[in-house]
Structure formats: structure tokens, C-alpha cells
Amino acid sequence: MRKILIIGATSAIARATARRFAAAGDRLFLVARQAERLQAVADDASVRGAECVATAVMEALDDSRHAQIIEQAAEALDGLDTVLFAYGTLPDQSACEASFEQTRAAIEINLLSVISLLTILANRFESQGRGCIVVISSVAGDRGRQSNYVYGTAKGALTLFLQGLRNRLHRSGVRVITVKPGFVDTPMTASFKKGLLWVSPDTIARGILNAIDSGATVVYLPWFWRYIMLIIKAIPESLFRRLSL
Template sequence: MKEHWLVIGATSAIARACIRELAQQGADITLVGRDLSDLEASASDARLRGAENARVLPCDVGDPHARQILLEQALIEQTRLNVLVAVGLMPEQDTMDTDPALLARMVESTYTGPMALLQGLAPHFERQAGGQVVVIGSVAGDRGRRKNYLYGSAKAGLATYAEGLRARLFPCGATVTVVKPGFIDTAMTWGLPGLFLVSSPESCAKAILKAAKKGQAVLYHPGFWRLIMLIIRHIPPTIMKRLKF
């Protein structure tokens, strides 16, 4: 059966790179996001690269009504559904401290919306008895840090949800891969201080699709971030609360 990838948050740099890889494999691709002109351009590029069926569906994941419409339109007959969730919002924490509405949008876009969409799609994975789910998380979700704990907590919640979804879908043969990127050369990380050994979206995409195909539970990329976060997770709370990063 032909593969169909539903890419939620298709305008992100990592998602774009994944779409290019998937198009070369000949998969059907549904690009989901808010910027329709941008999505249409990416869909045209995907067709040129080998995706015979690359379509666009509009959706603001923070809007419950829009999510419901997406769920009703998501499937393509005679294909096997796979999902890549690459959506998120990372405002400055200082700004969210003084803007409750922005904080709520961050949570809705980064956790609540993606979780609701995956929950709505879960029964289909059970019916088709297989498929791949990829959730782009973040190393920020591994530990609460003073400068980024709001965004980090949303990503941590999404990773915990994905772990439960993985257990739910295991009996039917579907897999759930959580990706925890370190520093990737994207618009989200542009200009941030202290970046080192930054990976490209293309390298990240290849690693993501390889891990998903193997059914790998968690992928840190670049791989050395697994060791970095192992060390950070073992910092005692008495020390962690004093750190200013």
C-alpha cells in the first residue's frame, strides 16, 4: 500500500527537509499549516521531486474547529497513513511572563493542539494496523530550566503524551518516534546566543525518517545531545535551581 505522510506544521525548516526526502521516495504528502501560499509552493516543489500527490490543507492547530475539519479531511483512500507533527511556538519567556494570552497560544500550539490531533488520528492507526507517527519534541523538555521552562514544559507534556500513545498503538503495530533536536539551523534558533555544533535541517530529516522507519522510540539529533541531556537530567535539584541557563 502506498505511503501517505500527513505533515502538520509543514512550513518549519525540519518539516520542509522531511517533505523533500519523502517526495523523492514517491510518497503521497499532505502539507498542513496556516500560510497557504507557502504551503502551495512547497507542494509544487514536492511534485517536482517525485510526489505524484502533494496536497495542501489549511489548519491553525490552536483552533479546535480547524482541527476537527483537518481530521475529517486528513485521510487519502488506499494509502497507509503516517504523521509528522512539527508544529510549535517558542516566544521569549520574558514576553510570556507579561502576556497571558501569548502563553496560552504557546501551550495550545505546542502541546494541546498537536495532542488533540494525534488523539483524533489514533483510532485510524489502530484500524489500519500500522503506520509511523513522528513527533518533534525538544531537548528543552528534558529538564525545567530557568530561562525556558514554559516552552520546555509544553514539549515535556507532548513527549509524555507520545510515550502513552506509543503504548496504546503498540498492539496494532504502529510506531511513535519522539525527536529531540538540539541546535538546528532554523528560523527558531537564528540569532540565539551560545549555539554550537549546529546541524542542518537536511541532516536532521534524514535521521528522522531513518529512525521512524526502524520504529525507534526517541531520537536525539545531533546524537551527542543524548549524552549532554543525560548529564543535565542527573544534575541534583539543589544545584539545578541555582543555574541561570
């Protein structure tokens, strides 16, 4: 039985993952910013078999509450051993190009708020000598593309931060898992035209649980994105900048 904190619990991927955690009888502490939607996720987890479900409403950008929320989760669950970060926004690239304020907002929510929470959790898990931190990044962070380079910048920096954190915490028995989904059919991507490469949130949730159970460190979901991104990263810059990607 795991004692799991999910931050961004109302996102489509988080909901799908929470259902799987609940079916395994785990204890859950769910955090999101919208109380009504959060309660619906909690009720569903309870019905599906979670041993314990507690919630807290928090705006991720309010870093003054980060330490308090983590402590609250540990108290409610009688300990804490697993954390899933499953929140973020997909900014309008054109709006970011026209406004630094838009760019800064995207960086703050997708990168800086996560780093704030990770810093607190890393110190806590390092002290207790165990724990598993799972963070959803993105394949968008593997190479800057004209269509979404602001979002890609945030995710790329987050991936690099997680790499260093994993290196630091390895000797303490703390695992850090970077999850890099490709195209996922969620409300955040509702306006996108879907194709063969798109998958459901539950496909990502299944991959997250497999990563936790298998001892993986960096996972592309689905698996074939690892090879797609290898090809994209291998394209010479002189050619890449001519492509409409």
C-alpha cells in the same frame, strides 16, 4: 510508497523532510496556515518526485477542523499511514513570565493543539491496525531551565503524552516516534548565536527518516544530545538551580 500527512509543512524541518519523502516517491498531504508558502513547498515536492501532493490550509488552534483535515488527507492520498507533526512556536520566556495569557498561548499551540490532533489520529490508526506517528518534541522538555521553562513545560508534557500513547498503541501495530532535536538553525532561532552544537534542518530530516526506517521510538537529534541531556538531568537540584541555563 508511504501516504504521509505533514502538519506544519512550511516549517524548516518539515520542508527538509518533505524533500526527502518526495525523493522517495511518497504521496504527500501538506498542511500549514499560510497558503502561499504552503504551495511553494508543494510545488517543490512535486518537482522532486512525490507521486501525489495535495494541500490544505489550517490554523492548528482551530480544533473544530482537525477531524475534517485528517479525513481530507486520507481521501486525497487514498489512505493514510504516516503523520509528521512539525509545527510549534518558541515563546518569549520573559513575556510569559509577565503574562499568563502569553504562557497559555504557548501551551495551547505547542501542546493542546497537538494532543487534539493526536487523539483523532490515534483512534484512526488503532482501528486500521497500522500507522506511524512522528512528533517533533524537544530536548527542552527533559528538564526545566530558567531560560525557557514555559516552552520546556509544553514539550515535556508532550513527550510524556507520547510515551503513554506509544504504550497504548503498541499492541495495535501503530508506531509512535518522539523526536527530540537540540539546537537547529531555523527562522524560529534566527536571533540565537550559533555554535558547534547547531545543525541544519536537513540533518534533522535525515534523522527522522532513519527513525522511521529503523523502528526507533525516541530519538535525540543529533545523537549526541542524548548524552548531553543525561548529564543535565543528573545534576542535583541543589546545584542546578544556581546555574544560568
